[in-house]
Amino acid sequence: MHILVVRNNSNPQAVDASLLLTAYLTSQGIEALLVDxxxxxxxxxxxxxxxxxxxxLALVVVLGGDGTVLHTVHxxxxxxxxxxxINFGRLGFLANADTDxxxxxxxxxLAGDLRAERxxxxxxxxxxEGEHDPYGEANRAGEGAAWDMPDVNAEPNAATPPSVRKPGKTDSAPWTPIPGRFGVNGRGLSGARQFFALNEAAITRGAMGRIIELTLNVSGVDVARMRGDGLVVSTATGSTAYALxxxxxxxxxxxxxxxxVPLAPHTLxxxxxxxxxxxxxEVGFDDTDEFREATLFVDGDIVPFDAPLRKIYVQCAPFDVTLLRADGASFYDRISKDFFGE
Structure with a gap:
């Protein structure tokens, strides 16, 4: 049996707990893999x-806060x-308390006594900009195929021009990631065009700080055109994070x-x-250059691209994540305590 232990190595309590846990697992004949x-x-x-x-892997144990949980999911x-x-962070809304x-x-x-939340x-x-849109008007009648799910173990092909790459397709050609920048997702610069998030995708103003103009379409229906700081699309899990x-x-x-959820919209x-x-x-961007400088963040990590964003499609992925809960407190018990102070 293999168990992965991911610890927040900047937290001394989490480091101590990881050493205690790996010693226990080893004594039980379980192979523990420790990752910082x-x-x-x-x-x-x-x-x-x-x-x-x-x-x-039989189980993954995360010793840290919500940020460590997000990195583990990725x-x-x-x-x-x-x-x-198990919470060794600040808020730790996704994690269990280290009470016992x-x-x-x-x-x-391991005994199967904890409650599973999917x-x-x-x-x-x-x-x-300049890339083929597989969900564009020419493909709405069934022409073409949906993007394939990317192989996250493969290295994006930096030698192929972005305009002719098929999103989601990668190969083993050499690529150059962004070195030494924690939280930067270099795959966007290397041609990857599909990403996954437990919390949210946030489309925000670019480095120049100007407001952006975007369109919001839900399942083929144009819902709104808005100007402001951007838009957050979240899961129910992410509703307690940036979207909140x-x-x-x-x-x-x-x-x-x-x-x-719109970000600081210029409307009442x-x-x-x-x-x-x-x-x-479907999030689209206005054709006017003044409103085209948008930035994408996935679970709080910036994703830089080598061309301006044209369309962003967000939907529920065909897989989910299982989190184990130790206490009997419901979601409403937790929000009452953490967000309303009751």
Missing amino acids: SSSLGTDQGRREVRAQLPGQ LLHDRQVPILP GVVPLVAEA RSILSIEVVC SAGGPLVSPGFKGMIA RSRAVVTDASDVI
């Missing part, structure tokens, strides 16, 4: 760690492995749809939109 969260902050780091993982991608998050220690919690998880994931597909700060609703984690009639699980959100 600092190695998961970039695509290159995650790819290197992913290559060392065994074919089967590391695992679509591997259906239960994740036991990490060893009893992990023992309960969380939706976003699939984010990007079309940059932007004025969005608190949504129970069992909800499988999406929440679209802007509203958050809650979608069905089968809907597709």
